Amino acid sequence: MADRGFSVSRLPGFTPTAMLVFVALYLPILMLVAFSFNAGKSVASFEGFTLQWFVKAWANDHVKDATLRSLVIAVVAASVATVVATAAALGTTRRKAFKGQTFIYVVINQPLMVPEIVTAVALLIFFAQIKVLTGYQGLGYLVTAHAAFCIPFAYLPIRARLEGMDLTLESAAADLYASPWQTFRFVTLPLLLPGMIAGFMLAFVTSLDDVVITLFVKSAGQDTLPTYMLGQIRRQITTEVYAISTVLLGLTVVLLTAFFLLTRKKD
Amino acid sequence: MTAATQSMIEARHTVKAFGQGDHIVRALDDVSITINKGEFFTLLGPSGCGKTTLLRLIAGFEMPTAGHILLDGVDITDLPPNRRPVNTVFQSYALFPHLTVAQNIGFGLEMQGRPRAEVAKTTAEMLALVKLEPMANRKTSQLSGGQQQRVALARALAPKPKVLLLDEPLSALDLKLRKEMQVELKRLQQETGITFVFVTHDQEEALTMSDRIGVMSAGKLQQVGSPKDIYTRPVNRFVASFIGETNFLPATPVAGGLQLGCGAVVEGLTTAKPSVTLTIRPEQIRITPADDAGAIPATVTSLVYFGTDTHCHMALSDGAEVVVRVQSPASGEAGVRTGDSVGLRFQPAAAQVLED
Ligand SMILES: Nc1ncnc2c1ncn2[C@@H]1O[C@H](COP(=O)(O)OP(=O)(O)OP(=O)(O)O)[C@@H](O)[C@H]1O
Numbered sequence: 231m232a233d234r235g236f237s238v239s240r241l242p243g244f245t246p247t248a249m250l251v252f253v254a255l256y257l258p259i260l261m262l263v264a265f266s267f268n269a270g271k272s273v274a275s276f277e278g279f280t281l282q283w284f285v286k287a288w289a290n291d292h293v294k295d296a297t298l299r300s301l302v303i304a305v306v307a308a309s310v311a312t313v314v315a316t317a318a319a320l321g322t323t324r325r326k327a328f329k330g331q332t333f334i335y336v337v338i339n340q341p342l343m344v345p346e347i348v349t350a351v352a353l354l355i356f357f358a359q360i361k362v363l364t365g366y367q368g369l370g371y372l373v374t375a376h377a378a379f380c381i382p383f384a385y386l387p388i389r390a391r392l393e394g395m396d397l398t399l400e401s402a403a404a405d406l407y408a409s410p411w412q413t414f415r416f417v418t419l420p421l422l423l424p425g426m427i428a429g430f431m432l433a434f435v436t437s438l439d440d441v442v443i444t445l446f447v448k449s450a451g452q453d454t455l456p457t458y459m460l461g462q463i464r465r466q467i468t469t470e471v472y473a474i475s476t477v478l479l480g481l482t483v484v485l486l487t488a489f490f491l492l493t494r495k496k497d
Numbered sequence: 498m499t500a501a502t503q504s505m506i507e508a509r510h511t512v513k514a515f516g517q518g519d520h521i522v523r524a525l526d527d528v529s530i531t532i533n534k535g536e537f538f539t540l541l542g543p544s545g546c547g548k549t550t551l552l553r554l555i556a557g558f559e560m561p562t563a564g565h566i567l568l569d570g571v572d573i574t575d576l577p578p579n580r581r582p583v584n585t586v587f588q589s590y591a592l593f594p595h596l597t598v599a600q601n602i603g604f605g606l607e608m609q610g611r612p613r614a615e616v617a618k619t620t621a622e623m624l625a626l627v628k629l630e631p632m633a634n635r636k637t638s639q640l641s642g643g644q645q646q647r648v649a650l651a652r653a654l655a656p657k658p659k660v661l662l663l664d665e666p667l668s669a670l671d672l673k674l675r676k677e678m679q680v681e682l683k684r685l686q687q688e689t690g691i692t693f694v695f696v697t698h699d700q701e702e703a704l705t706m707s708d709r710i711g712v713m714s715a716g717k718l719q720q721v722g723s724p725k726d727i728y729t730r731p732v733n734r735f736v737a738s739f740i741g742e743t744n745f746l747p748a749t750p751v752a753g754g755l756q757l758g759c760g761a762v763v764e765g766l767t768t769a770k771p772s773v774t775l776t777i778r779p780e781q782i783r784i785t786p787a788d789d790a791g792a793i794p795a796t797v798t799s800l801v802y803f804g805t806d807t808h809c810h811m812a813l814s815d816g817a818e819v820v821v822r823v824q825s826p827a828s829g830e831a832g833v834r835t836g837d838s839v840g841l842r843f844q845p846a847a848a849q850v851l852e853d
């Protein structure tokens with residue numbers, strides 16, 4: 231009560247504004263989820279509960295194909311991003327401040343700041359050259375592109391975890407005859423693991439959700455789930471797409487909940 | 498035994514400088530020290546004098562800017578910490594939070610690649626040694642400060658190092674626990690026979706626990722000796738004033754002794770310097786009646802009651818201040834009163850001539 235400082239929640243109209251924002255954010259999502267269980271095809275009225283759209287979507291080979299591809303890309307890209315981000319985080323925090331540190335941060339976090347469309351076009355041109363040179367047409371391009379833009383998402387939680395770690399623990403390990411590798415393996419890595427899992431999950435969700443870069447980089451027949459859905463909606467809005475979105479939403483909620491549980495402070 | 502096999506640690510002309518250019522700090526300035534096998538050696542000195550730096554050099558966390566460090570006769574200056582048979586008890590304990598108490602204690606043995614059975618056996622012995630058997634499978638975060646301290650000790654002792662380094666291990670504990678752990682540490686050192694190098698800035702702790710003490714100040718080793726040596730025979734003003742309370746009296750050499758500023762001559766003491774400082778502990782001075790012919794005349798300026806002792810502040814005829822400690826008599830009166838004229842006497846052998 232002693233605090234009479236500025237608080238945005240005391241401004242007039244705060245509550246209605248906040249309500250409006252929440253409604254704008256979540257009402258469409260709630261409607262999407264609701265209509266994915268709608269027995270009728272219309273978006274105008276709810277005609278009873280059904281799971282048929284989920285069944286139909288899963289029976290659709292295109293959906294299966296795109297889902298599988300999305301998952302493969304996301305798992306591989308997130309794994310690569312996590313490893314690279316861990317190395318980068320170790321390199322930037324496990325030493326005294328050095329010249330060019332800020333520059334390194336900017337380089338690592340570049341994908342967060344450069345407009346995605348710019349990265350997409352750049353990658354398109356770059357990969358086109360490689361395609362001509364090597365003739366390789368596979369998923370590698372998408373995986374590489376996803377890994378690259380996922381690195382900052384993996385980097386942030388890992389770095390936060392490292393910065394909160396007591397460096398004397400590593401000294402203590404060295405003092406107790408652990409070689410630098412053993413110190414990393416038996417002390418640093420176990421303590422870092424929650425950060426790495428959190429980083430992996432953020433990278434995974436980011437990859438799973440990507441449209442812009444994927445659209446530019448993918449070859450014909452390399453649809454991921456989001457680009458497939460985009461293609462479907464261009465033709466005609468199908469309730470199947472609602473069902474897929476609902477499943478993706480569920481997956482994301484599960485992952486983000488796990489992320490929250492892993493990164494929150496233990497009391 | 499020869500001198501070479503007696504010494505466990507030897508630092509030779511060790512220098513450690515931090516920073517560059519105009520901002521160089523000489524944390525250790527040409528320190529040479531020998532620590533003997535099986536002794537409880539204490540490094541004592543004020544904050545920032547370089548105690549931790551010396552420990553870190555012995556442990557291998559820092560490289561000396563110049564000089565060498567020998568362990569059991571072998572030059573270890575260039576060995577990394579994991580290849581030195583030296584273990585550390587960190588001030589913050591630095592227990593591994595993801596391991597149990599037993600796993601923490603066994604960590605050093607595991608890293609050395611000892612057989613599983615030996616790790617288990619030694620861990621059990623160590624748990625018994627520090628009386629923590631019931632806690633073996635707890636996480637270290639579930640322990641009290643004193644228990645964590647014990648785990649840190651057991652963990653560092655388990656690999657049976659040649660030297661155990663302890664950097665102010667008791668400073669985070671409250672007074673009662675601190676006293677208990679002082680006794681416990683001394684017991685562990687005697688039972689294991691391992692050389693302990695203990696850092697503290699608490700002079701009382703240093704005096705009661707150590708076989709020998711090294712007093713440091715401003716990156717330099719001022720004096721090394723037994724607690725009694727250090728207390729009764731300080732080599733300079735710093736050591737005399739850092740450990741216990743003392744009186745400093747300027748003096749000049751005359752025929753037959755040293756003459757104090759008030760004119761009194763202390764017989765039997767000599768010096769080659771034109772002027773020196775005489776130091777005498779407050780409890781070494783006796784108060785005699787004012788008509789005592791051979792005594793130094795003084796006036797009582799104030800009395801400070803400390804329970805068992807009373808400090809009598811005196812002024813000599815030249816204004817120099819002297820504190821005398823007397824046991825408080827049963828009546829609570831020191832036998833003298835403020836303003837009294839008295840005589841002061843002490844054994845010349847109890848005084849120490851400081852030439853700095
Ligand atoms: N890594 C470092 N970089 C720069 N200066 C340092 C570093 N470590 C220590 N110093 C300096 O060296 C001097 C000695 O430090 P040290 O930690 O050895 O003191 P200490 O005797 O252990 O003091 P305390 O009782 O406060 O722990 C201090 O002036 C300190 O500022």
Ligand SMILES: [Mg+2]
Binds near residue numbers: 548549550664
């Ligand atoms: Mg220190």
